[in-house]
Amino acid sequence: MTKPEVPLRADARRNRDQILVAAREIFAERGAEVPMEEIARRASVGVGTLYRRFVDREALIRAVFRDTFQAVADETRAALAQERTAWDALMRIMRQSAWLHVSVQAKSSRVTAVVRDDEETSRMRDEVLDMLDEVVRRAQDEGSLRGDVGVGDLAMLFVSVVHQVQSVTEDAAGLVPARVLAIMMDGLRAPAPGELPGRPLTRGDLEFP
Amino acid sequence: MTKPEVPLRADARRNRDQILVAAREIFAERGAEVPMEEIARRASVGVGTLYRRFVDREALIRAVFRDTFQAVADETRAALAQERTAWDALMRIMRQSAWLHVSVQAKSSRVTAVVRDDEETSRMRDEVLDMLDEVVRRAQDEGSLRGDVGVGDLAMLFVSVVHQVQSVTEDAAGLVPARVLAIMMDGLRAPAPGELPGRPLTRGDLEFP
DNA sequence: AAGATCTGGAAGAAACTCGTCCACTTGTCA
């Protein structure tokens, strides 16, 4: 339902998209409680415009989630279909999702509430998790992914990568996510050098149940 | 200078320490702009007490940094002296620092300013970085750490681990940092499965220069 | 037990956010 009933004017459509991107980035970096004005600014738009398109903060959060899950679902499906090995699919999914700034710094319960209560979001979320479960299983079967991890672990690693890294010079900042991600992926490779502490984290360990 | 001129009364001393710990945790989780009252609450103390001990937020930030760098420096020195291999030292340092909730979600420039302007903090920071540089070099020499990483990379991985993970059930939350850290360490092991993108990040890439 | 030290939290002042409203711009279509 990213498309409204009456088609938007071209410029409005563009602005709406910019807002969603800006909000997604900011949510990932700083959480969902950031002043609306900052989101507007990053989207190069006035607050007025923001509110015209999204009734209130909750509507914006909901839209961001739908939009993001949609993108991730599409990308994941494509990766599963096109990549030769499950490992390649996994790499691609992780990379792409990091790039998409998936994840929200969930410091308030507001976010959880939205995800839980919005049916469309839940549906897409489940779809994504189903696919991820499959990738993990297949990658482990093919012997490329260490056996002692679960989807939950991937999700967590993920979140770690995405939460925008600060305190690095602007120059280096561009390198960080890719490098951190690559190191993590290397750490996920089978055969594993050792045993991980604890137990594999599954989707049941993720919130928004 | 964690100790004041006139020794504090025992209870006051205890409270002060609790405040520092609470602040460090909260800063790592949510950044340095959290309401003073929350810090006070987590330290089981009234706001009044907090202000009596630290004139204002800046003083608190400064104290947290000194305290933290001090602890890390001590731990690092000990690790270097006691562990058999550089790799073991590195493991220990990383684990310990994660445990210490090193790192601050630096979303404001306030933090950078404090670290830059406080001489004692800078001094300790340099000392820690010197030691880390040595650990990295030695670990690479002994062939346990992949060659294409630098201190900067370690710092970044670190920050990724520490920033408190959300959106995981309380039960699983305890496992996450240890697992993420372990996976990362496995990813750092030599021989590396592949080349990392970009270039090794050095201390020059870290901010607070 | 006296007296210095320390404490919690109420409360006024200051800073921030929200979300609305409207004069002005821009895109669309005949």
Place this chain on the structure above:
DNA sequence: TGACAAGTGGACGAGTTTCTTCCAGATCTT
């Protein structure tokens, strides 16, 4: 091209949140 519906930015009043001070009473120390 012109007319007008759709869209825009940002100032603003109301409502919150946060900062910091202050002090009556609790707690140590000697």
